[in-house]
Each structure stands twice: as structure tokens, then as C-alpha cells.
Amino acid sequence: MRFAITMFSLLAIASIIGTVLKQNEPYNNYIIKFGQFWFDIFEKLGMFNVYQAFWFLLILVFLIVSTSLCISRNTPKILKDYKGFQDRIREKSLLSFKHSYQFPVKKFSVKKTISFLKSHNYKVKYKPVEGNGDLIVAKKGDLQKFGYIFTHLAIVIISIGGLLDGNLVFKVQELIGAKQIQLIDQPLSKISLKGRMSEDNLSYRASILLSEGDTKTAAILRAKEGYLVQEIPFSITLKNFNIKHYSTGQPKSFESELLVKDKKTGETINKTISVNKPLTYKGVTIYQAAFEDGGSQLDLLVWDLNSSQPSFKMNSQIFKNNKLTFENQNLTLEFKDFRKFNILEVDENKEKKPKPTNVGPNFLYKVRNESGQAKEYQTYQLPMLIDGKYFFMSGMRNSPQEEFKYLKIPADENLSIEGFMVLKSLLNNPKKVQSAINKGIKTSAFTTSGKKEAFKLGAENIIGAFVGGGYNSVIDAMDLNIPDQASVADKEKAIKTYINIIYLVSQELVRDYQFKNKNDIVFPANDAPRFIQDALTAYSDSFFYGVPLYLELKEFNEVQASGLQLTKSPGQFWVYLGSILLVLGIFCMIYIQEIRLWIFRKKGSNKLIVSLATNRDRIDFDQYAIEFKDKIKKII
């Protein structure tokens, strides 16, 4: 008994550890968190995989053994109680019960009493005693005791089922050196027998990642820091992967169209599985578990943000790398992920509450330089509506722990990025800038040629600084030119003037371009000032973008991959069976009241003794006993 409570506590504490300490993380995370010293100790104790640790299994085994012992000890007694009646009881002990009543009888009909008791669902035994005395022994609620057997048997069955589905077989094989966890990624065909679990492995939960069109014939078993190959009796082909969406944009279902082919007989099955709708074949259940990109193809345009160079085309594929020489640097572009749907909460308008919207495809890539350092980029294909204006968004971060910082490039009249690119090319074209400044001076109010000359020189410097490094370098340049004693107000005034000059020159560049290219309208006619300001901000921000390399996604051919889980779980049946038994047992135990009743009349006596007892003291029972005694009194 005390033992049972100890068992409960042990199991509970062990379980808590597993929920507080995140399980099955990469070992490096633990080392960073705890340090090498504690990591080693925790690792030995199996803390990173508590539920499969040796001691945890030991608790389970202990649970099975002790509960079985408990059952085997109590069952004979229960069976005996069930079969028999307690008819060897003495008058004295009858009278000592809490519910023991005596009342006078004139004419006592045994038959009538028995049929009364039977009509109240009692099992009855009549026994004449001590020479013509009458003893009626009755009982009901035997099932309560069976409840005990049911519940405890259920615990045993469930635990055994659970163990059956654990990785006990592998653990033993690992212990004797027959199997070994693989730590290095290599093609499955290269992996030796030691790293392979055979088809008739008792139970497993393995996974398969399939790109659309791919076929696989074995699965992967994750184990600690590595993996094992799990052979399966069939091959799986992913014909198609589909994500369906709600009208609000959130994902509604993930579906894999599978072709499963038996390795021995060649029998094939076509079936679409989805979350909550798995497929069971040859004792293995195949679940939709995850999805990711399966190597989508992207057609890109490569732009240099800080030069007047034209863009050029580039083809790429997710999980592939492209080499590129850009501004005299040898760069590697590593394409990581592509997502066709992205649900974001964007402030489309100041007035409206942001609500989740699909903002369209994006892709994720890293740009690595010669020294091996990489920055990560996330670029959206389509412009996003932010505060009523459209922007192309591209995020950059230096490490995965950081948040992305976004470059916001305004979209032009045609919702394309071209307008911005035209403007940055114009700014990077010294001749055009020169003539724009000259034009500005012509139409300006400067009267003397000396002033004109001074302005021209200043404007050239400012534009030069801006083109070479954005607003920041304009401010730097200003610090050199303005005397130290200038007041803050003076400085601010100067900055405003400079920004205005940059703006006016850009406006001139745009006007000139529009005049010469009347047919291709790129700059917004109504909203030109706003566009130019946003574009200049974006240009200035591009100096914080890591590399001034912008990848524009033109076309894509999406290839998806589906993550499947393959489960073989022979214990499931037993666990379910045990569960049913458990519920049944608890029901019997809690809701059935065991009652025993004796009616005794000594020979020749005109007094009747009625005693009731139960094995569990309850208020209900007190009430019941009193009422039932009265009923008996009535019928005799």
C-alpha cells in the first residue's frame, strides 16, 4: 500500500523531469546550457531522454511486477468471497456491527424475505442453524471487488503494451554491440548492417522525407545524436503534396498523395493521407507529420543596389549553392527555403486592425563571403501593403538568433521594383547627376555666378557622399565642413537643406528620365514626391544590407516535400484493451457499493436481528441501511 503511493510518486517525479527539461534537443544546446561537467552527468543519467532512460524503464518494470504481485495475492481472496457467503458468523459479532437492528416478529416467512431481497438484487443464501434457527445471508455489489482486479490488471496490461512499443529491442541490441547509432550523414545504401534495423523490428516510430516525385524504400530512426536506418516492407512514392487553405488564409489541410508498393508482391496502393487521416499497410501506419521545401527552382534577377550596372539572370534551386563574383568578391549563395504562402499580420492601414493575410511567396538564402562568414536573407516576391503603400520587403540578419531587419523598397507605378532600380542607376551615373544639378541651378534663384558655382560644388559633394554611403555619409561629410562652433539648430538646418538638395536632384533625374522615356511609365505620376523620398531612404538603408546584392524573384517552380511518420505499434491493441478494462474497473470500484446483510432468528425467539455491513464507510450507506432495515421491518 505504502508501496503503491511510492510508485505513484516516483513515476510522477520522473515524468516532471521530462517536461521541465526539454527532451531530445541537439546535444550542443545542452552543453551550452549546463556546461560540459553537468552535461556529462546528465547524459549518463539519461536526462535528455528520460522516458527511454534505463531507470525509467526500471520503474515501469517494477510497476508491472508489484501490481501483478498485488493482484495475485488478492485475487484468490476475492474469488473466494465472490463464491461464498459469510455464513459462519456469530450472533455476538452480528450485534456488534454499526448497523445492527433488532425487532420483534410474530410470524417470520423465510421465503417471503428471500424473494424480497432478491427483488432488490441481492444474492441470497439460506442456512438453518443451531437446530432450526434461521440465518439468511445476502450480499450485493460483488463487482466492486472485481473492480480492483480490473483496474490493476489494466495497469499491468497497459504498461506491458507500452514497453512493447518502446525501443527495448534496440536497447538490448545496442548493449551487446549488434547495433550502433550512425552519426555521419551518408547515403542510406552505404550504411552497414550495424546501422540498420530489420523489417521485423518489433516496433518503431520512424520518419521519411519525400520530395514530390521521389521514391524511398527505407525510413530513418532518430536516436540520441544520430540515426539508424529502418527497413520497411514497401516503398513509398510521393506523387503530390497539397496544402489547402481557409478563406482567411490559414492552412486547412496538408495532404500527401502516396503510391505504396509492396516489395515482395509488387501490389500497389494509391492513397491520399492527411493529418488525422493516416494509412495503415502491412502493420505499419503512415502519418502526415510535416512538410518542407523539396528543392524548388527559382528564376532570379540579380541587382547591384549601389551601381548603375544592369541586372542579370540567375537560376537557382533550394538546397543548392550558386557561386558568384560580385563587386570583386567571391560569394556563395546558399538557397535554404522557399514558401509559397506566408500568413503575416501586416498593418495595411492605420485605421484597420491588422489581420492575418497571405503576403505571397518568399525565399530564404545565405550569402557567404570568402572568409566563410554568412548573412541570412529573407526576400518576399510581391510588394506588401504597409500603411497604405506598397513595398518590396527583404530581411537581413547576421545570425539565426537575430530578428530580420527589413529593407523596404517602394514599388513603382506598375507595382514593380523597376522604378527604384532606375533611380539608383541614375544616381550612380555621374554624368546624369551633373546635368541634373546644372538644370537645377539654371532654374534656381541664384543671381551671381559665384554663388552658382559654390552651390554646384556643394551639391556635387553632397550627392557624391549620398551615392557612396547614404544619409550617414552625408552627415559625416558635413561634420568635416561645418565649423565646430555651429549650434545644433544650425546643424539641423544644414541637414534639412542637404536632404532637400538630394531630393531635388533626384526629382530632376526622374523628370528627365520620364521625359525621355514617355512610353514606359515607371514613376508614380501623382505620388512622385512620396515615392522619391521612400526610394532615397531605401537606397540609404541598402548600405546596412550587408552586400548590395538584391535578388529579385521572377518565376518559380515549386517542389514540395512531405514528412511522413511510419509507426509500428503492436502494443497499441493492449494499451487500448487495458484502457477499457481500466475505465470499467474504476467504475466498478467507485460506483458499486458492496453490501452484506444478515437476517438471523434464533430458534424459538421472537426477535429478529438484521445487520448490514459494507467494506467502505460512507454516509450514503448509513442512510441506505436505515431505510432498508425499515423496509424489511415492513414486510415481516
Add this chain to the structure above:
Amino acid sequence: MLRNIKDKFMNYSFGLLLACLTIIAISKFNNFMDNYELIILISSAITFTWMGNVWPNFRKLFIYTFLLSFISIYFYKGSLEEIELNFFLKYFLSSQSAIMWMTALYPLSLLTYWIYLFSKQDFYGNLATKITWIATMMGFVGLLVRWYESYLIGIDVGHIPVSNLYEVFVLFCLITSLLYLHYEEKLAIKKLGAFVLIIITAAVGFILWYTFEKGADEIQPLVPALQSYWMKIHVPANFIGYGAFAMAAMISVAYLLKDKGIIGSYLPELNVLDEMTYKAISIGFIFFTIATILGAVWAAEAWGGYWSWDPKETWALIVWLNYAAWLHLRLIKGLRGTMLAWWSLAGLLITTFAFLGVNLFLSGLHSYGEL
């Protein structure tokens, strides 16, 4: 005799009413239901008929709730815009208003129960019970109408409102108060309302915070893992368990107070309190067991394994072990009294952690309702 006939008549007509509703529902929506949903519908009708027959006040609740919900649905005219336009919807019967009425009425009934406790005037006791009934009714109306509203957002968005922390908290209030009302009637223990309503009011506080701080009342479509008929039974069964455990803990508070002689003269006898705690825990235990098993069956279907040691699962096991230990102590050792009362109070902490703490502090596959 006459009473008996009237009872019988009510029983039969209630059964008939439910049978009719079920048949109408089936004939109208047959195309939208699969076999499991049919089974769930029919067994719900049978369960409610049974409950209505053994507990006439439940029957009343059922009828009024449905009446109000139908009126509300009628006012909607199939458009969510009516919430702002129709006076009754705006202030009484839209899902949000109905739930707000619930959140206002439960604290009021708590107050009334305390007035009753000290004044010992039956008037207040009866009033408190009435308020609790009305609050419960409004809560149920709120949930039912919410169910309807979810279909107005989009026919594919529609789902039973037991899918996120907000909805489930409302359900918790309703189930706990129903359990309490049942025992109040059966065992004549009105004074315990002063305690049980504390935990309900606390849950109401959470709902309000969650609504106004996090906008949790917004209806969201179901993520793929939740699209399962198991959800429809797993979640309510779980909450009968949680509700019963919570009630047991609050009765234990009353027990401990009385044991220490604090406001003891106002409370029922110790052995009654003890028995109540046992009843609550045993009913909770059986439903919690069933719910956990159903959860396992569902997990087997959605995640590919009936048990993954996901934090929520594991904490459910811990809760279960805790009450199994409690029952062992009481049933086998015949232990009674203070120690078990403290234990059941501590049980509430464990239960609350499983219910809420896991979502707050631990991550896992159980994805509904992150804070």
C-alpha cells in the same frame, strides 16, 4: 400520485422533444455529417434526455438555453453584421454579450452566496442559486451561438467551440457550476457555493483578462491537427474532470476552515464535507481517465503514437497519478480528514498547472491557446 404522473409526462415529452430536434438536425444536415458525427449527435441526445429525466432542473436549463439560442440565431439572419444592428444581439444574445453576462453574473452569485452564508436567510441562498443557474444558461447560450457564428465566418471555418483556451475556460466555468448545482440540490449544501464560486470567479477573471488583453475571443479556424471528431469528446470529458477536481479543492478549503474552527458554525458537518470531496474526486477521476484515454486514441491518429510524452500528456498523467494516490489512501487505508483535504487542495495546483501552466511555460504538440 399526481406529481408522479406529471413527472412521467415531463420525462416523455422532453425525450420526445430531443428526439424531434435530433431528427430535424439529421434530416437537415445529413449531408454535412459523417458517421462519427451522427453517432455523437445521437448519443448526445440520449445523454441529455437521461440527464434531463434524472435532474429536472437540467431539463429546464436545456430548454431555456436552446430557446434563447434559437432566438439569437433568428436575429442573426445569417449575417454577422446584425450583431451591431440588432439591439438584442448587441446587448444580450450575441455570443460575446451572452458570455459577458455570464462573467458578470458568476461574481454576483459568489457575493450572494457569502451574504447567505453569514445572514443565514434562505432568501439569499435561493437567490444565489438562481443567479448561478442564469449565469450558466447565458454561458451555454454564448457557446452555442459562438458555434453558429463560426459558421457565419466561413462554412469551412465553423467548428465546435472547444478548440482554444478561451472557449475551454468558458466551458470550465459552466461544467464546474453544473456539477456544483447538482450536488447542491442533491445534498442540500447551499453554503458551499461560497467556496466553489471562488474558483469559477477566478476563471472568469482569467477569461476577462484573456479577452481584453489578448483579444482571445476572436474565432480562429482549426489547425489541421484539431480537425477530428475526437476533439468533440476529449475536451469536454477533460473539463468535467478539471471541474470536479476544482470543486473538490474548494470543498476541502471549507473543510479545513471548519476544522480550524473558522466560520465553522456556518458550514455543513465535517463528514459531509469529506464525503463531498470524495464524490467530486471520484467523478472527476473517472472522467479524467476517460478523457486521457480518448486523448491517447486521438494522438494515435493525429501524431502517429498514442503516447509521445508531450508535456500536456505527461502532466495529465501526473494529475491522474495524484488522484489515484488520493483514492488509494482513502479507499484502502480508510484515511479521512485534514491530510486528504490538504492533498486535494494541492491537487488543484497540479491540475491548474496541467490545465494552464503547461501552455504558459512548456512547449509541445498541444498547440491550442498559447499566451
